[in-house]
Amino acid sequence: DGGITQSPKYLFRKEGQNVTLSCEQNLNHDAMYWYRQDPGQGLRLIYYSQIVNDFQKGDIAEGYSVSREKKESFPLTVTSAQKNPTAFYLCASSMNIATYEQYFGPGTRLTVT
Amino acid sequence: KQEVTQIPAALSVPEGENLVLNCSFTDSAIYNLQWFRQDPGKGLTSLLLIQSSQREQTSGRLNASLDKSSGRSTLYIAASQPGDSATYLCAGLNTGFQKLVFGTGTRLLVSP
Numbered sequence: 175d176g177g178i179t180q181s182p183k184y185l186f187r188k189e190g191q192n193v194t195l196s197c198e199q200n201l202n203h204d205a206m207y208w209y210r211q212d213p214g215q216g217l218r219l220i221y222y223s224q225i226v227n228d229f230q231k232g233d234i235a236e237g238y239s240v241s242r243e244k245k246e247s248f249p250l251t252v253t254s255a256q257k258n259p260t261a262f263y264l265c266a267s268s269m270n271i272a273t274y275e276q277y278f279g280p281g282t283r284l285t286v287t
Numbered sequence: 288k289q290e291v292t293q294i295p296a297a298l299s300v301p302e303g304e305n306l307v308l309n310c311s312f313t314d315s316a317i318y319n320l321q322w323f324r325q326d327p328g329k330g331l332t333s334l335l336l337i338q339s340s341q342r343e344q345t346s347g348r349l350n351a352s353l354d355k356s357s358g359r360s361t362l363y364i365a366a367s368q369p370g371d372s373a374t375y376l377c378a379g380l381n382t383g384f385q386k387l388v389f390g391t392g393t394r395l396l397v398s399p
Contacts, residue, residue: 178330180330214391215391216291216388216391216392217331217376217378217387217389218389219386219387264330266331273319273336273338274318274319274380275321276378276387277333278323278330278331278332278333279330280329280330281328281329281330283328
């Protein structure tokens with residue numbers, strides 16, 4: 175089955191620790207995205223990548239880092255510099271340059287205490 | 288800066304009703320628009336995509352329209368069912384950019 179997978183579904187970390195969230199897609203999509211979702215707010219873009227070995231900051235990139243070494247993978251690291259890391263994190267991808275239609279993974283809920 | 292507003296924030300209806308969800312943009316320069324469904328604790332499922340040359344799209348009981356001149360989109364759900372209960376999000380892609388801007392969603396509850 176083609177799709178986007180995110181792991182783990184739930185993640186718990188102590189304050190001050192870095193944590194990496196996984197995102198993999200087998201849709202052969204060029205572009206991948208990371209969003210953060212908080213209660214009562216719309217999705218906010220953290221980072222996006224249009225092509226392997228290239229990525230751009232989104233609206234709330236501070237305290238986060240990414241890499242894009244393979245087309246299929248776009249891991250997100252939440253660093254200790256992120257002041258409010260507890261949130262629901264969603265990964266997405268898109269291929270169709272004409273439409274930019276985005277497809278989403280199931281999400282990872284990160285809780286930092 | 289593009290901002291997206293969805294009205295109402297929450298909606299509760301009995302099964303069988305037809306209903307309309309609204310989405311408006313502060314900047315009407317929209318390239319395309321997507322409507323998504325999100326179940327609690329889950330990712331987003333794409334429902335409909337209205338491309339730049341289109342004004343509406345239909346899928347089953349769902350119909351979405353886009354009026355670029357006014358910066359508004361509506362999602363029409365016919366003959367609502369309890370399984371339609373979810374949060375519905377609209378998102379627009381501005382001309383010249385490659386980022387979606389999301390609304391905060393409408394939480395729909397359809398009672399049997």
